[in-house]
Amino acid sequence: MSKIAVIGCGAVGLTSALELQNKFGSCMRVTIFADKFSPNTTSDIAAGLWEPYLLADNSEFDVFRWSSRTYRFILKLWQEGEAKAAGICLQPVVNLSALKNYSCPKWVAATIGYNELSDGCLQSFSELYGQSFTGGFMFISFTWEAAVFLPYLQQKFLKIGGIIKERHIGSLNELEEFDAILNCTGLEARRLSNDETVVPIRGQIIRAEAPWLYFTYVIQSELEDQTCYVIPNAKSAVFGGTQQKSFRTTVSSSDSQRILRNVHKLLPQIAQARILQEIVGLRPSRPKVRLEAEFFKLATGKIVPVVHNYGHGGAGITLSIGCAQDAALLIGKVLKITSSKL
Numbered sequence: 269m270s271k272i273a274v275i276g277c278g279a280v281g282l283t284s285a286l287e288l289q290n291k292f293g294s295c296m297r298v299t300i301f302a303d304k305f306s307p308n309t310t311s312d313i314a315a316g317l318w319e320p321y322l323l324a325d326n327s328e329f330d331v332f333r334w335s336s337r338t339y340r341f342i343l344k345l346w347q348e349g350e351a352k353a354a355g356i357c358l359q360p361v362v363n364l365s366a367l368k369n370y371s372c373p374k375w376v377a378a379t380i381g382y383n384e385l386s387d388g389c390l391q392s393f394s395e396l397y398g399q400s401f402t403g404g405f406m407f408i409s410f411t412w413e414a415a416v417f418l419p420y421l422q423q424k425f426l427k428i429g430g431i432i433k434e435r436h437i438g439s440l441n442e443l444e445e446f447d448a449i450l451n452c453t454g455l456e457a458r459r460l461s462n463d464e465t466v467v468p469i470r471g472q473i474i475r476a477e478a479p480w481l482y483f484t485y486v487i488q489s490e491l492e493d494q495t496c497y498v499i500p501n502a503k504s505a506v507f508g509g510t511q512q513k514s515f516r517t518t519v520s521s522s523d524s525q526r527i528l529r530n531v532h533k534l535l536p537q538i539a540q541a542r543i544l545q546e547i548v549g550l551r552p553s554r555p556k557v558r559l560e561a562e563f564f565k566l567a568t569g570k571i572v573p574v575v576h577n578y579g580h581g582g583a584g585i586t587l588s589i590g591c592a593q594d595a596a597l598l599i600g601k602v603l604k605i606t607s608s609k610l
């Protein structure tokens with residue numbers, strides 16, 4: 269029986285651990301180590317919208333592959349009647365772009381109900397928002413709320429024999445007894461893997477009571493001042509947001525005012541919405557998601573295979589299932605587990 273340590277119990281760590289236990293449970297014992305659990309991870313702060321967002325230089329091919337697998341996974345749960353238990357809401361999404369070089373992203377082909385917005389429609393939104401839009405599209409997406417699905421998946425993981433331990437891992441040397449390590453530490457990979465290419469992209473959001481909202485709106489622009497999004501969740505709506513390269517986790521009142529001002533232009537009725545929470549999370553951004561294996565020499569001289577799965581920026585939930593599947597395959601490969609051994 270191989271012993272695998274997964275570090276991290278956010279959206280990325282938990283989906284990866286579950287995939288490993290599901291796929292290789294007959295020949296592997298999977299233990300999650302984490303110093304934070306739901307509701308205290310970065311994943312819990314996210315609105316959980318399925319939409320590849322803030323992904324720097326990742327190839328369109330990888331983004332499509334990882335995100336489309338997650339989309340199909342969420343759609344299946346929704347079709348099987350698991351939506352409420354798993355924290356899923358179907359979301360019609362309107363994406364509006366003020367980018368100079370607008371082109372429709374390739375990932376929309378993974379979704380259902382995709383449609384480019386007509387010139388007339390763009391014109392109406394431009395007048396409403398006071399900003400000229402260069403393009404836009406609609407599609408059907410989902411929100412998959414981590415504050416609901418993390419506890420839900422944790423139960424599933426424990427039920428099929430997974431082990432969860434609350435512990436801070438200061439160094440990989442602490443995990444010598446394991447045959448392989450899966451590193452899903454998000455922003456903390458900066459320290460644990462000495463990887464300074466992982467940087468925080470500060471996201472401030474407002475949660476408000478607005479049960480009449482049924483559509484998600486995402487406005488993208490070169491100017492942060494002009495960007496905004498509105499994402500209904502099951503019990504509140506999320507208004508965002510910021511995208512600043514910063515470690516600051518305190519709420520800025522000027523950011524809140526700007527977010528409310530922009531959302532109000534788009535949806536004047538939000539003046540009625542009661543504000544429930546203002547919160548900041550740090551997205552674990554990296555030029556490219558790190559999803560690869562390396563052989564790491566511990567202080568004792570033992571060589572341990574380490575698979576890294578971190579740096580998902582503003583799309584950790586959107587990419588989670590696709591990346592978890594690739595990470596599990598890499599673990600199988602480094603341990604030379606073939607299907608005949610399963």
Ligand SMILES: Cc1cc2nc3c(=O)[nH]c(=O)nc-3n(C[C@H](O)[C@H](O)[C@H](O)COP(=O)(O)OP(=O)(O)OC[C@H]3O[C@@H](n4cnc5c(N)ncnc54)[C@H](O)[C@@H]3O)c2cc1C
Pocket residue numbers: 275276277278279280281301302303304305309310311312313314315316317318319435436437438452453454455456457460470471472473509548549550551552578579580581582583584585586587
């Ligand atoms: C405001 C905001 C809105 C967002 N909206 C969306 C959205 O709508 N859709 C979307 O797809 N994404 C969204 N994101 C991005 C998403 O939240 C992240 O990409 C995702 O949370 C990353 O998940 P993760 O599991 O890698 O990291 P985390 O959730 O941060 O989890 C990291 C885990 O690693 C553990 N850990 C780290 N270091 C150690 C250590 N040394 N020892 C032990 N444990 C350790 C932590 O305890 C934790 O359990 C948003 C982010 C923000 C901030």
